[in-house]
Amino acid sequence: MTETRNDAFDVDLFVIGGGSGGVRAARIAAGYGARVQLAEEYRVGGTCVIRGCVPKKLMVYAGRFADEFEDAAGFGWEVGTPRFDWAVLKARRDAEVTRLEGIYATNLMRAGVEVVADRAVIEDPHTVRLVRSGTLVRARHILVAVGAHPVKEPLIPGAELAITSNEVFELETRPERILVVGGGYIAVEFAGVFAALGTRTTLLHRGDRLLRGFDGEIRQALGEAYAKRMDLRLDTTVHRLDRRDGAILATLSDGSELLVDQVLVATGRRPNVAGLGLEKAGIELDAAGAIPVDRFSQTVAPSIYAVGDVTNRAALTPIAIREGHAFADTVFGGKPWAVDHDLIPTAVFSTPEIGVVGHGEEVARRLHGEIDVYEARFRPMKATLSGRDERILMKVIVDRASDRVVGVHVLGHDAGEIIQAVGIAVTMGAKKADFDRTIAVHPTAGEELVTMRTPSVVKQPVAVG
Structure with missing residues (x-):
């Protein structure tokens, strides 16, 4: 049930941090009629948009063109000597980041969220102070969504x-x-x-x-x-x-x-908690320097919540977004729900790319005991003409007793795109039999996931370290 307003507070929700989790929470809460103010001391969009996932993947795309130019010759193309210009990439990448930042800010404004370009710190469980202006804001709820920062560990001379x-x-x-x-x-x-x-x-x-x-x-x-x-x-x-x-x-x-x-x-990265004033609300950090929260992202101070990397649960942008959404639905929408952190599809944009959902073989053996591992290693069709020394690895890990797929792992081109689709099936609790009765899309690399019929020979477990 949606909470009623209390005029003793300036706002219903004060969000500290304008990253993915904070922005989502602010917009959804405002959509439920909450008075929302959000403070961001740097740029709206957070690590992912400003100096993380988005600009990094644009750079990944830039790098992969080198392989494309080489591979084209095997398909009959005559390509001159390519020349890469870092300045052009940087300028266009930065322009795209600025464009996305503007979209984030516009969406907040349209949702009715007041955005303040300032650093906010906690003064008590219901009060934040804007550092530059010195303004005190009374909030019924405070959401901490300040993310994390990279660290140089271990510290060495130089x-x-x-x-x-x-x-x-x-x-x-x-x-x-x-x-x-x-x-x-x-x-x-x-x-x-x-x-x-x-x-x-x-x-x-x-x-x-x-x-x-x-x-x-x-x-x-x-x-x-x-x-x-x-x-x-x-x-x-x-x-x-x-x-x-x-x-x-x-x-x-x-x-x-x-x-x-x-x-x-x-x-490594560490939560951005320095000087935040958490101690004034009775909040102590955990061993990792993160803010401890329950499954609904609530801290020991009932009026203060935290989402995203600052909680050190799963440092991924989609998780921060879902945590922010769940918080707003729960507190302002009367629709309580919590994010499941146990099954998270994810990708590593290396070259070759990696896509994963569920457990690896080593963890699956420990958690499920008897498992079957289906594995395929093959040369992608594109490499047959390009001549590139490239292999794809795919693994489907199955709990033998229930036939449920508990892990899918892909290394190769477009692994992230493949695992996003596969993640739906695994999240729904698909069994190996469901994979087997799915008609293959041919010719694709992904069809291997539904055509593997015989488990691989049992291997000695590999150390997880």
Whole structure:
């Protein structure tokens, strides 16, 4: 049931943060008639729109044209020597980000949300202070949606010479040589981008495989593909960074040295909670430095909620959006519901691309016991004429007792698009029999997901680390 207004409050909802989660919550709440004010100290749109998913994927597209130009010859095209212009890409990418920022702001305005370009901090469970103006705003509900920021961990001598995934979008020129440090989404994606755009790229990761937490065979296959595209160094860390003749000298843990133009550190992100005033509302952070919330995104202070990366539940834009929507429906729309964080389709925009929904083989064995693993490795049709050394890997993981599909993993072209569609079926609880009775679309790569009939030979479990 929609709550009634109380004139003791200036607004029904005050949203701190203008990213994906905060914007969605504000718009939906305003649609229910709530008086909503939103404060954003930087740019409306948040990490994803301004310096994350959107501009990064535009760069991924730019890099993939290099392969397209090479492949065209196998199909009869004569293509001259391509020339890439970083300045053109940066200008057009930045213009698109600005356009999207404008759309976000316009949608908030049309929804009746008052947007304030200011930093907001919490003074008590119902009061926020706008830092620049000093204005105090009384709000019946406060939603914290401030996201997270990249960190350089571990700190090493010379760490100030490195950039993060924020500053990478500000580079005015393409570095000829770059060292990317990290093994997660961001490191993997940017290493792929720079390598594709012609930068001599070294990807350094302290673990023995990239993408911790993903299916072991997907991790192995990506490592093999990346080793062909760049200088991939595993089980290695950076010891120190020093200036050397206008460049950066990286001394590594194995004693070797690299001279590069840029060092991009992508080793993690941390919630933006510094100076937010949470302690004034009795909110203590968890071990990860995030805001603890219940399944409805409510904190220990009943009037304060939090969504998105600041809660460290699942640091993905679609999750923040759904959490924001669920919050608004629950608190202002009288339609309570909570986001299910257990089954999340996701993609890694590496090259080759990765799409995943559900559990990897190692986790599935631990959670479900007896499982069947269906696996296909093949050369995509496009590569037969282009001559590219490219393979696709697909895995369907099935709980043997129930026949339910508990995981689907794709490595290859358009994996993200494929997994979005497959994610619907898996979320609905599809069984392997449902996959089997689905007619294949031929000729496609995706048809392999519905034509695998025989489980692969049982393999020794791969460590999850």
